[in-house]
Amino acid sequence: AVVVFLPAGDRLHPQALELINRKLTEQPGIDFIYGDSSHRGASRFEDASIVRRPGWSPERLRSHNYIGEFVAVRARVAALAGGATMLSRLHSHDRNLRLSEASKRAHRISEVLHLSTQQRIEPTASLVAVQEHCQRTGINADCSLDLQVAAVRVQRHVSRKPKISVILPTRGTVQTIRGQSVVMAAHALTSLRSTCNYPKLEIIAVLDKETPDESRSQIVSSGGPALKVVEYDQEFNFAEKVNLGVVNSDGDYLLLLNDDTEFISSDTIETLMGLLEDPEVAMSGPMLLYEDGLIQSAGHILNPIPYDLYRHRSPQHVGAQNLLRVQREVSGVIAACVLIKRSAFMEVGGLCTLFPSNYNDVDFGLKLRDAGYRIIWTPHAQMYHFESKTRSPKLQPFEVAHIGKRWRDALDDDPYFNPNLERYMSIWKENVVGHKSLEDALGPTAPIASK
Structure with missing residues (x-):
């Protein structure tokens, strides 16, 4: 038996129940289904907006109800969760x-299952619901509402x-930042030590x-x-x-840091650590963020080649379904600044040396996913990355060929993508x-709190 939750006044797509039944029959282990939705405009002359949702993302669900108002679950799941009658209220x-x-x-079924209105297009969020969820599941965290959009920040206690x-790998390159000539690695280390308060750091500088x-x-003075x-x-x-830096270190956690980075807020490390x-x-x-404040990366998306989400877009955009304002699962993140559990780094063999310049971080993220781990991107920690000020950004053809050969199927099936989105x-x-699909993709602008 299956229990379906559908808001009053909304409708199921004519094929929804058939698609759900087929999936539950084909894969008996599945017990919870959600999908995409269509939201009609105020008049019959206005195009409907289609909400395309990513695959299962438990961290994002804590931030907001990204899966939407319509879900179908096996009856036993509804019973375990408190019963259909109670849940419906x-x-x-x-x-x-x-x-x-x-x-x-x-x-997630990547087809329209649910027909609704524009008034129900944005994900909702309940602070009390998230607080109670954290209590039930043993997550020790402070939860707070976003002041601009419907979203909850779950800030785990370390x-x-x-x-x-x-x-920190470097060759001691000197470049200009904000009109001043600096040794990039020294600048990054000064930023780390003057901005962050984390007490137990060792710094391994790998120098050419x-x-x-x-x-x-x-570099020595700044470190x-x-x-x-x-x-x-x-x-x-x-x-x-x-990899050489890692084998010469002994921390339980690894902060990979490019020499062309700059910290913005004092709690960056604690924020990243909490997610781990x-x-x-x-x-x-x-x-x-780039030096000019535009987004460099909001996590990787494989589409089917690797892209950095919302690159060169203003951080005042909230993104489709407010995705730029919530921490969420991704298939990878740029290794310019990432915090990694040492045990996981060693388990998957570190970074692959077949990618000397590009895609080593994409490959590493896919190896972690292949090992059963999740990767989280968060907007609640921000960094400047003066990308490629210390090396040429040119892609190497052999690296492009190798990432395609090594991960062809994975690149074409990113679980945190949706196959109905525009490629490339x-x-x-x-x-x-x-134009409407572009407006939906960018979302309204909203100021991002200074951190």
């Missing part, structure tokens, strides 16, 4: 969180302060043999007593330099012609 965010706790396997090894003496001196220099005398290979309190999460990453784009846009 709850806020939809509360109901779906309770159902997710009782479910063993949720599944249960302990283990040692973190900061791995041609690093100028003046750059070495500034302070926690700095350890490791020499690298091979041809440039970013992945190999990171979940035993299923191996890596977390922040929103990366870095935004969450429905694959239809017209």
Whole structure:
């Protein structure tokens, strides 16, 4: 038996029940189904908006009810969650969180299942529901509402302060930032030490043999007593330099840090560390911004080639379904600043040295997913990344070929994508012609709180 929850006044797509029944029959382990929805305009002359949803993302569900108002579950799941009658009286965010706790396997059907109105197009959020969910599931966190959009921030308490090894590969490049000439690595380390308050850091700087003496001196001075220099005398290979830094470190957690980065807020490390309190999460990453404040990356999307979500877009955009304002599962994050559990890094063999310049972070994220881990991107930690100020950004043809050969099927089946979105784009846009789909992809603008 199946229990369906549908808001009053809304309708099922004519094929919805057939699609649901087919999926439950084909895959008996599935016990929770949601899908895409169509939202008609105020007049019959206005195009409907289609909400395309990603695959199962439990962290995102805590932030807001991204799966929508319509769900179908096996009767036993509804019973375990409190019974259909009780659940039908709850806020939809509360109901779906309770159902997710009782479910063993949720599944997204990437077809329109639910017909609704524009008034119900945005995900809803209930602070009380999330607080109670955290209490039931043992998540020790402070929960707060976003002031601009319907979303909840779940800020986990860090249960302990283990040692973190900061791995910083560099060749001591001097570049200009905001009109000033700086040694990039020294600038990154000064930013780390002056901005962040985390007490247990060791810093492993992996220096190329041609690093100028003046750059070495500034790097050593900026790193302070926690700095350890490791020499690298091979041809440039970013992945190999990171791996060398890791084997010369002993922290329980690894903060991979490019030398062309700058910290913005004092709690960045704690924010990333809190996400790793979940035993299923191996890596977390922040929103990366260019020097001019535009988004460099809001996590990877495989579409089917790897893109950085919302690159070159204003951070004042909230994104489709407010996705730029909530922490959520992704298939990968740029390794310019990521926090990783050391055990997971070692389990998957670190970064693959077959990718000396590009795609080593994409490959690493896919290896973590393949090992059963989740990766979380968060907008609640932000960093400047002065991308490629220390090296050429040119893609190498052999790296492009190798990532395709190694991960062809995975690149074409990103669980946090939707097959009905437009291909070869870095935004969450429905694959239809017209300005409305672009408006839906960007979402309204809303100021992002300064951090």
